[in-house]
Amino acid sequence: MSLYGVDLGGTKIEGAVIDPLRPDRALCRLRVPTESRRGYAHVIGQIVRLVEMLERESGTKRPPCIGFGTPGVIDPEIGVLKNSNSVCLNGRRLREDLGAALGVEARTANDANCFALAEALFGAGRNRSVVVGLILGTGCGGGVVVGGRVLEGLHGIAGEWGHNPMRGERTPCYCGRAGCVETVISGPALERHYRERTGRAVRLPEIVRRAASGERPAQETLRRLRSKFGEAIAAVINILDPDAVVIGGGVGNIDLLYDDATRHAVLKHVFNTSVRTEFLRPLLGDSAGVFGAAMLSASSRSEAKPAGSPRARPSRSG
Numbered sequence: 001m002s003l004y005g006v007d008l009g010g011t012k013i014e015g016a017v018i019d020p021l022r023p024d025r026a027l028c029r030l031r032v033p034t035e036s037r038r039g040y041a042h043v044i045g046q047i048v049r050l051v052e053m054l055e056r057e058s059g060t061k062r063p064p065c066i067g068f069g070t071p072g073v074i075d076p077e078i079g080v081l082k083n084s085n086s087v088c089l090n091g092r093r094l095r096e097d098l099g100a101a102l103g104v105e106a107r108t109a110n111d112a113n114c115f116a117l118a119e120a121l122f123g124a125g126r127n128r129s130v131v132v133g134l135i136l137g138t139g140c141g142g143g144v145v146v147g148g149r150v151l152e153g154l155h156g157i158a159g160e161w162g163h164n165p166m167r168g169e170r171t172p173c174y175c176g177r178a179g180c181v182e183t184v185i186s187g188p189a190l191e192r193h194y195r196e197r198t199g200r201a202v203r204l205p206e207i208v209r210r211a212a213s214g215e216r217p218a219q220e221t222l223r224r225l226r227s228k229f230g231e232a233i234a235a236v237i238n239i240l241d242p243d244a245v246v247i248g249g250g251v252g253n254i255d256l257l258y259d260d261a262t263r264h265a266v267l268k269h270v271f272n273t274s275v276r277t278e279f280l281r282p283l284l285g286d287s288a289g290v291f292g293a294a295m296l297s298a299s300s301r302s303e304a305k306p307a308g309s310p311r312a313r314p315s316r317s318g
């Protein structure tokens with residue numbers, strides 16, 4: 001039986017049909033616009049339309065269980081979605097409504113968990129037992145995969161490193177606290193740091209180019225990224241001691257995160273005399289979300305709550 005995965009994004013909904021015997025390749029991939037401004041019922045209708053298109057295109061029948069990557073978080077206690085940047089989804093019983101509309105069991109996880117699962121199974125982190133997948137871009141999300149399964153956690157927040165506090169940092173965060181990792185090393189945080197030093201609003205890729213050409217404030221901004229990333233990820237390593245950390249998102253494209261000096265910046269804060277953790281670039285690109293969603297439906301969930309995998313973070317990527 002084929003696996004169906006659907007990645008629900010802010011502007012598009014992508015679906016894929018995957019052969020479980022060759023799970024690293026999609027039999028078919030299609031997308032439709034989300035059009036969330038037209039309301040919740042319309043978004044559900046778009047997903048139903050997409051699944052019907054997948055059936056026609058692949059010549060397969062929808063399986064009894066479909067995996068969904070969602071923005072925001074499904075609260076494990078009350079079962080409704082929150083913190084979605086597609087606001088029409090907030091407060092809705094998305095999992096139940098999808099299941100009813102499609103006549104299937106719907107399993108959900110947020111985008112960072114889907115990313116982590118796909119990279120751990122088929123991408124940069126394959127054949128490692130504990131993999132942390134980070135989406136370090138507009139925000140700082142993360143997911144933890146242990147033995148090929150997403151670690152969800154009691155509150156659905158496992159892997160939420162972006163809201164750990166950083167020493168000496170006080171920038172207010174949308175989550176209501178201050179000095180969170182996300183306020184220090186997300187793309188917007190790095191751009192803000194550069195702007196405060198130079199008075200110039202410049203996008204991150206340009207800051208990276210300026211640093212390479214020797215511009216001091218740009219270089220200082222990237223040195224700050226290195227040292228703060230080291231401190232932030234060391235807190236994760238001290239708890240989980242993962243085999244690999246896969247770094248997605250726009251900030252994850254920056255070369256210095258993978259060099260020896262960054263490894264040294266991590267080691268400064270790790271409770272050990274060496275760090276062998278692999279820091280890896282993702283291999284699946286845009287495909288990670290929909291592959292991760294499909295693989296949610298592949299794992300048996302006998303010991304898991306039917307509540308799926310919610311997170312306490314708006315959907316971020318890039």
Ligand SMILES: [Zn+2]
Nearest residue numbers: 163173175180
């Ligand atoms: Zn925060």
